[in-house]
Amino acid sequence: MALILGLESSCDETAAALVESDGTIRAHKLARQEEAHRPYGGVVPEIAARAHVEMLGPLVEAALEEAGVTLDQVDAIAATAGPGLIGGVMVGLVTGKALALAANKPLVAVNHLEGHALSPRLGDQSLEFPYLLLLVSGGHCQLLLVEGVSRYRRLATTIDDAAGEAFDKTAKLLGLGFPGGPAVEQAAMRGNPRAVPLPRPLVGSGEPHFSFAGLKSAVARAVNDYSAEDLAASFQQAVVDCLVDRTRRALTSVTVQPSALVVAGGVAANKAVRGALETLAAEHALRFVAPPLWLCTDNAAMIAWAGAERFAQGLTDPLDTPARARWPLDPDAEKVRGAGVKA
Ligand code: KG4
Numbered sequence: 001m002a003l004i005l006g007l008e009s010s011c012d013e014t015a016a017a018l019v020e021s022d023g024t025i026r027a028h029k030l031a032r033q034e035e036a037h038r039p040y041g042g043v044v045p046e047i048a049a050r051a052h053v054e055m056l057g058p059l060v061e062a063a064l065e066e067a068g069v070t071l072d073q074v075d076a077i078a079a080t081a082g083p084g085l086i087g088g089v090m091v092g093l094v095t096g097k098a099l100a101l102a103a104n105k106p107l108v109a110v111n112h113l114e115g116h117a118l119s120p121r122l123g124d125q126s127l128e129f130p131y132l133l134l135l136v137s138g139g140h141c142q143l144l145l146v147e148g149v150s151r152y153r154r155l156a157t158t159i160d161d162a163a164g165e166a167f168d169k170t171a172k173l174l175g176l177g178f179p180g181g182p183a184v185e186q187a188a189m190r191g192n193p194r195a196v197p198l199p200r201p202l203v204g205s206g207e208p209h210f211s212f213a214g215l216k217s218a219v220a221r222a223v224n225d226y227s228a229e230d231l232a233a234s235f236q237q238a239v240v241d242c243l244v245d246r247t248r249r250a251l252t253s254v255t256v257q258p259s260a261l262v263v264a265g266g267v268a269a270n271k272a273v274r275g276a277l278e279t280l281a282a283e284h285a286l287r288f289v290a291p292p293l294w295l296c297t298d299n300a301a302m303i304a305w306a307g308a309e310r311f312a313q314g315l316t317d318p319l320d321t322p323a324r325a326r327w328p329l330d331p332d333a334e335k336v337r338g339a340g341v342k343a
C-alpha cells in the first residue's frame, strides 16, 4: 500500500490531500478564492498565484495533521504540473519538488486533466478500462477513450468555448455572478427550459466535435426579452442537448466496447447534465459512472489518486520537470479549427 500526497493549484482552488493506493482518502483540504476574484467577475491569474503561495503550505500541514502522519510516512508527492494558469501551476509544482527534495521522496508530475479523467476510479474502484469519458470543465470539453493510465484517445473536443466557460459567460450575461456554473444551475431550477428558442450548435453534425460560442451569443441577444430564470433553464437544456448528442455520436462510432460511460470535471457537478447522461447510458445498456459532486470540481484528492495510479506503474518524474500551461492528454490528436487557444 502506498500513501500519496497530492497538490492542486492550477486555477482558483488551492488544495492538498492524502490518498492511499486502495482509494482510501486519509485527508483532503481545500481553500477557494471566490471572494478574491468576485469583484472582477472571473479568475485573475496573478491574484490566484499569490493566494496559492499563501495557502498551500498551511493546507499541506493541515492534511498531514488530519491523516495523523508525517511527511516521512508519505511514499510519493504528486503535484499538478499543468495545464492551467501558469503562475498557479508553478506554485504547486515547485512546492511539490521542494517537499520531495526535503523528504527524499519521488515526485509524480500530474496532468490536471488526468486527475479529472481518473477521478471516477477513486470514487468507484470497480470501474475498469477502457471507458468513454466526457470531460467537461472550465477549460475543456472533450470525449476521450480512456484506455489506461497515461493512455488516452481523444474522440472529440470543442472548436471554440468549453462547456464550463459557456456556463460562466452566461452567468455573467444574466448577472448571476461568479462562479457561474452553480449560479446558472440554481436559477434554472426556477425557469422553463422551453421558454427561449436557443440553437444547439453542431447537434446532428457528421463531425464529432462540440461548439458553444453561438449558444452564448444567442443568450446575449435574448437577454432583454426573457427572465434570467427562463434564460438559465433554456441555456442549460441546450448545453445538455449538445453534450448528449455528441456523446451519443461517440458511443455509436467508437470501435472498442467501453466498460462504462463516465463524466468528470466541474460541469459534471450539474444535476441536469448527470441525469441526461445517465439516461443515455441506459439507452445503450452501459454502466454510468459519475464521481461524487465534490470530486467533480477541482480538488487535490484526484491529483493524489492520479499520482497513486502513476506511482503504481513506476511513473515518477525528475525534479527538473517543467510546468506546462498547455498539456493535451492525447498528443497525437489532430488539431481542430479554433482549437489553438485550448490545451
Ligand atoms: O473542473 P473545474 O473545477 O476546473 C477546471 O479544471 O476548469 O471546472 C470548473 C467549471 C466552471 O466553468 C464552473 O462554472 C463549472 O465547472 N461548474 C458547473 C457546475 N459546477 C461547476 N457548471 C454547471 N453546473 C454546475 N453545478
Ligand code: ZN
Pocket: 112, 116, 137, 138, 265, 266, 297, 298
Ligand atoms: Zn479542473
